[in-house]
Amino acid sequence: MSVLLWFRNDIRIHDNPALDYFLAQKNGLLPGKAVFFVSEKQWLAHDWSAIKIDFIKRHVNALAKQLLLLNISLEVVHCDDFSEQVSFLQHYCQQHNIKEVVANYEIEFNENQRDQLCLAKGIPLRMFESDIIVSKGKVLNKTGEMYKVFTPFKRAWLAYVRQHGFDYLGKPSAVKTELLAEQKKVELMPLLTCTGESDAWPLAEQVEQQVIPEFYQNKVASYGEKRDFPALKATSGLSPYLAIGAISPRYLLLLFLQRFPDILVASDSPEFTWLNELIWREFYRNLVFHQQDLSKHQCFNPKYQTVIWPNNHGYFKAWCEGNTGYPLVDAAMRQLNQTGWMHNRLRMVVASFLTKHLLIDWRWGEKYFMQQLIDGDLAANNGGWQWAASTGCDAQPYFRVFNPIRQSERFDPKGQFIRKYIPELAQLPDKEIHFPHAYLAKHNLKNYWPAIVDHKQARLAALDFYR
Structure with missing residues (x-):
């Protein structure tokens, strides 16, 4: 054996460039060896949630079974952190005469530092790209720099795909080998023990x-019309799978193009709204690739780096627990805390509320989200938070402050979502549920907490603060 396959943030056999190369090197029926590192200490240092870690472990167990059908055995190695991963690989390569370690790139700063250390230690690392549709660094402006505004990036990205297409490797075919005993062993004794926290999410x-x-077939045509209503199940729910690399974004685009062949030139079509979300993902991943300081929680717009945020700890606690007195904000935070996921429209609402109404550093919210979300992804999470806080690339202007009451009236008009997560308001009339305090006081009801800030006053304070 002279090649080792290293799985990282690419827990799949479908459209996996590193696996594709590895299979070509191991010559068909020859057995192969792959490794996956469980680095709980490192994961926690990066604020990964318990539900995301459980989701990863379930997919690693599934991956082990799939790899056996390709005559590859997966070894799970427990290492505290990245430095231990490097030490293990260095020893393993020497012990087994490994000529090449094959993996897919990870874009974050610490991961890049680990890979550079591997090379410095003589580990023969060969890397591919599996996390994006168009290779990072290919979509640049006329001066050869990254785009800092989304719309021009989108136009250039679409033009690139129309002109060059994109690579898609498919799913490798199983090989016929005598592995029944080994398969049964993996079935009976999974490599990793899971907690069940992520069981509501099916495997990829x-x-x-x-x-x-x-x-x-049934939802994407109305996606643009319905995606902002949290009471409806109108979104794809694919973000957790993209976040851990269990599903390939190139596969998603391939299927999309098969169903809508003209979508790359039909930006005014209803279906394009969903493709737009994939392109936003590409945009944010390109930003982290080009600007590694984003991995260090730096403001993209440097003038905000020295801002001194008031950071009221009591306000932050109320926000985290869903006790702000603004029902849509509170219901959204309860959804996050109870399920490990939050509807995208609500992510914008609660992020705006934290940074504009409460004047709390966006990094506090970014960290809390990562600690709760099943789809926690540094690039998307950082991009979204800096967009809401007006500190980022192509962010909303600082003077745009979401009104949580109007957002509630517009996107949860009958209060269906609010009632689901705040049952103490379930009996209120529709028109009162969005900001119920006058109604509650009139009827001498004390089953809901008061608003921690006044919207109008908070908005004016935010404008002064940002100016």
């Missing part, structure tokens, strides 16, 4: 077979 294989086709 089921999503590819059922969820994606159903979404493309």
Whole structure:
């Protein structure tokens, strides 16, 4: 054995460039060896949530079974952090005469530092790209620099795909080998013990077979119309799978183009709204690739780097717990705390509320989200928070402050979402549920906490603060 396959943030066999190369090197029926590192200490240092870690472990167990059908055995190695990963690989390569360690790139700063250390230690690391549709660094402006505004990036990205297409490697075929005993062993004794926190989310294989086709067929045409209403199940729910690399974004685009062949030139079509979200993902990943300081929680716009945020700890606690007195904000935070996921419209609402109404550093919210979300992803999370806080690339202007009451009236008009997560307001009339304090006081009801700030006063304070 002279090649080792290293799985990282690419827990799949479908459209996996590193795996594709590895299979070509190991010559068909020859057995192969792959490794996956469980680095809980490192994961926690990066604020990964318990539900995301459980989701990863479930997919690693599934990956081990899939790899056996390719005559590859997966070894799970427990290492505290990245430095231990490097030490393990260095020793393993020497012990087993490994000529090449094959992996897919990870874009974050610490991960890049680890990979550079691997090379410095003589580990023969060969890397590919699996996390994006168009290779990072290919979509640049006329001066050869990264785009700092999304819309021009989108136009250039679409033009690039129309002109060059994109690579898609498919799913490797199983090989016929005598592995029944080993398969049964993996079935009976999973490599990793899971907590069950993520069980509400099916494995990626089921999503590819059922969820994606159903979404493309029945929901994507109305996605633009319905996606902002949290009471509706109108979004794709694919972000957790993209976040851990269990589903390939190139596969998603391939299927999309098969169903909507003209979508790359039909930006005014209803279906394009969903493709737009994939392009936002590409944009944010390009930003982190080009500007590694974003991995260090630096403001993209440097003039905000020295801002001194008031950071009221009591306000932050109330926000985290869903006790702000603004029902849509509180229901959204309860959804996050109870399920490990939050509807995208609500992510914008609660982020605006934290940074504009409460004047709390966006990094506090970014960290809390990562600690709760099943789809926690540094690039998307950082991009979203800096957009809301007006400190980022192509962010909303600082003077735009979401009104949480109007957002509630517009996107949860009958209070269905609010009632689901704040049952103490379930009996209120629709028109009163969005900001119920006058109604509660009139009827001498004390089953809901008062608003911690007044919207109008908070908005004016935010404008003064940002100026």
